[in-house]
Amino acid sequence: MATQYGHSGQYGRYDREYDGEYDGEYDGEYDEQRYGGSGARRRLPAALVEPLSGRHWRELAYVLLGFPLSVALFVFTVTMLSVGAGLLVTFLGIPVLAAGLAACRGFGAVERARARGLLGLEVRDPEPLRVRGKDGRAGVMAWMGAVLRSGVSWRHALFVLVQFPWAVFSFCVTLTVWVVGWTMLTYPLWFWIFPMYGGQGGLQLYGDDQHRVYLDNPFEITVTASVGLLVTLATPWIVRALTTVDRLLVHGLLGPSRLASRVVELESDRGVVVDTAAADLRRIERDLHDGAQARLVALAMDLGLAKEKLREDPRVAARMVDEAHGEVKTALQELRDLARGIHPAVLTDRGLDAALSAVASRCAVPVRVEVDLGSSRPAPAIEGIAYFTVSELLQNVSKHSGARSASVDVWRVEDRLMVQVVDDGVGGADASGGSGLAGLAERLEAVDGILVVDSPVGGPTRVTAELPWRS
Structure with missing residues (x-):
């Protein structure tokens, strides 16, 4: 099963819909058990039936x-x-x-x-x-x-x-x-x-x-x-x-001009970018409210109780301070994960190779990472999208694929950045409907990128993302 997202006229699009046109060839095959005979297939060339085709x-x-x-x-x-x-x-x-x-x-x-x-x-x-x-x-x-x-x-x-x-x-x-x-x-x-x-x-x-x-x-x-x-x-x-x-x-x-088509496309992409940014802000607010903020509130209450117990029962107060210390470590880890989800510092400092290696180390299966970009780096916005694309794909590998291993390859072809994630899982991934892959494809389309998912049932799954080198 292959599904491709992209801009028509620029990269092509795989269309699985049947257009109702006669293909110009009759195979003449019939049921041998019902009608008897040899069941040999007879074919009429397309040139013979074309003058009579609809x-x-x-x-x-x-x-x-x-x-x-x-x-x-x-x-x-x-x-x-x-x-x-x-x-x-x-x-x-x-x-x-x-x-x-x-x-x-x-x-x-x-x-x-x-x-x-x-x-x-x-x-x-x-x-x-x-x-x-x-x-x-x-x-x-x-x-x-x-x-x-x-x-x-x-x-x-x-x-x-x-x-x-x-x-x-x-x-x-x-x-x-x-x-x-x-x-x-x-x-x-x-x-x-x-x-x-x-x-x-x-x-x-x-x-x-x-x-x-x-x-x-x-x-x-x-x-x-x-x-x-x-x-x-x-x-x-x-x-x-x-x-x-x-x-x-x-x-x-008689059709729309290229400029008008581009304006419509950019307006649509702008809407996708705005929606994506709003969704990210809501996610960050939810994570702060339900995670680190809740822990810090509980930590303040525990420290207040420990302060009151300090003179009456120093041993209990010490135990409460020790528990509060553990909560502080947990809150710090959640804040680090949240900051990494916004934009990891390693990506800014050392580029895609180091950032993707860090993501791969946290995956549930062994992941081979190979980045071949030479001495140059893509635009920061494109670099960030490539990082989050790989991060989300590896999360899917950990949660849904049932794979034993995976690989991440990143390379440059002229003015395009290519990203490919392959796993040996059960396959059957679908980028249509309201799945996470569909949202990922929309995010890539917002910057003139495309996402190709090849995931037959039984595996393997191969997801290829193509992004512009410069935004």
């Missing part, structure tokens, strides 16, 4: 429907932009131009829905208009200004202008190839029309008044159908290549 017909419908839509959108957009640009010498050009750009945004929503339904292309909606006037209110003038300033609006207009010639080209190529392929493939079924109603032997290949060549004998009819079969089998791949360009246009011009 994906091909959806892509074909996308191309054929795109031609009339692109013509209508192109005419409307060019008209509105031309009239608006021509009227810019007057005030009327501004509302006309803004209305044309706003209509282009609406056309973009239609194209995204069409690509989603027929091509299976998921493109997020771009950032909405931020309409705000000088007085803080959203009026008509503020709306027109927001439309004209929006790069999304101009990208949508550019899509309409660029997509029109491409839609015409892809429509002509697709329709020609599809009609020629199926016409030639089915020629043996309808060639009798020519001698019966046309007064000639078959489809005329070439010729003039003196020399005419017709496809009328069995050999020529067979060759025609064979060529038609090849063209028909090639048609889905030609259509797919054409729709690939449409995918790029829709994704590049």
Whole structure:
């Protein structure tokens, strides 16, 4: 079982969901006990079934429907932009131009829905208009200004202008190839029309008044159908290549910009960081209140009682002071553990190698630690996240894995810090849902890191964290 967390488009993501698409291959396997026979597996190549697959017909419908839509959108957009640009010498050009750009945004929503339904292309909606006037209110003038300033609006207009010639080209190529392929493939079924109603032997290949060549004998009819079969089998791949360009246009011009996507990502990461910091503060407050603070209160009460007993019964007072001394040691140890949980001093002074070795020494199983970072050190924030990642993973090894040994490896690959923790336990670790590994993955994502968990049932468990070298 492998689960990966990361940013789409940058590191990739493993998707285990079934998309409902036919994989283009029929294995022909049947139950030998129920139906008898040899049970041999028969397979149809993907190229043979692709012309009849649902994906091909959806892509074909996308191309054929795109031609009339692109013509209508192109005419409307060019008209509105031309009239608006021509009227810019007057005030009327501004509302006309803004209305044309706003209509282009609406056309973009239609194209995204069409690509989603027929091509299976998921493109997020771009950032909405931020309409705000000088007085803080959203009026008509503020709306027109927001439309004209929006790069999304101009990208949508550019899509309409660029997509029109491409839609015409892809429509002509697709329709020609599809009609020629199926016409030639089915020629043996309808060639009798020519001698019966046309007064000639078959489809005329070439010729003039003196020399005419017709496809009328069995050999020529067979060759025609064979060529038609090849063209028909090639048609889905030609259509797919054409729709690939449409995918790029829709994704590049109708989706959110890279800057907007990055802003949304940073806002999400900021929320994760704030939530994590608040959770850490609550944990520290709880540990202080329930641990060291409670012990210090009890210690003050014991010392007060010992002070009262000092004159009456010095022996009892000495015993109470001795018990208070033990409480002081326990409270100091709890404070050290709490300080280590906030940020260990050894990490600041000596780096990851010494800090991780200290963590490994407290693990319930033997742990081998190998850190190869050279003479340089990552950013302090990244160093701290790597330390707490290993610390939490080793706690999981001690509590849940049932392992006999574990290893921690840390190394650098260009501008990335790699951390890997491996144990020989029972496996079955899951980073989904509300588990601790899911929270750890969110903390890494907040700094553009990823967490990969490979933990099949029966083990071993391999957890790899990738972090930027600099925050």
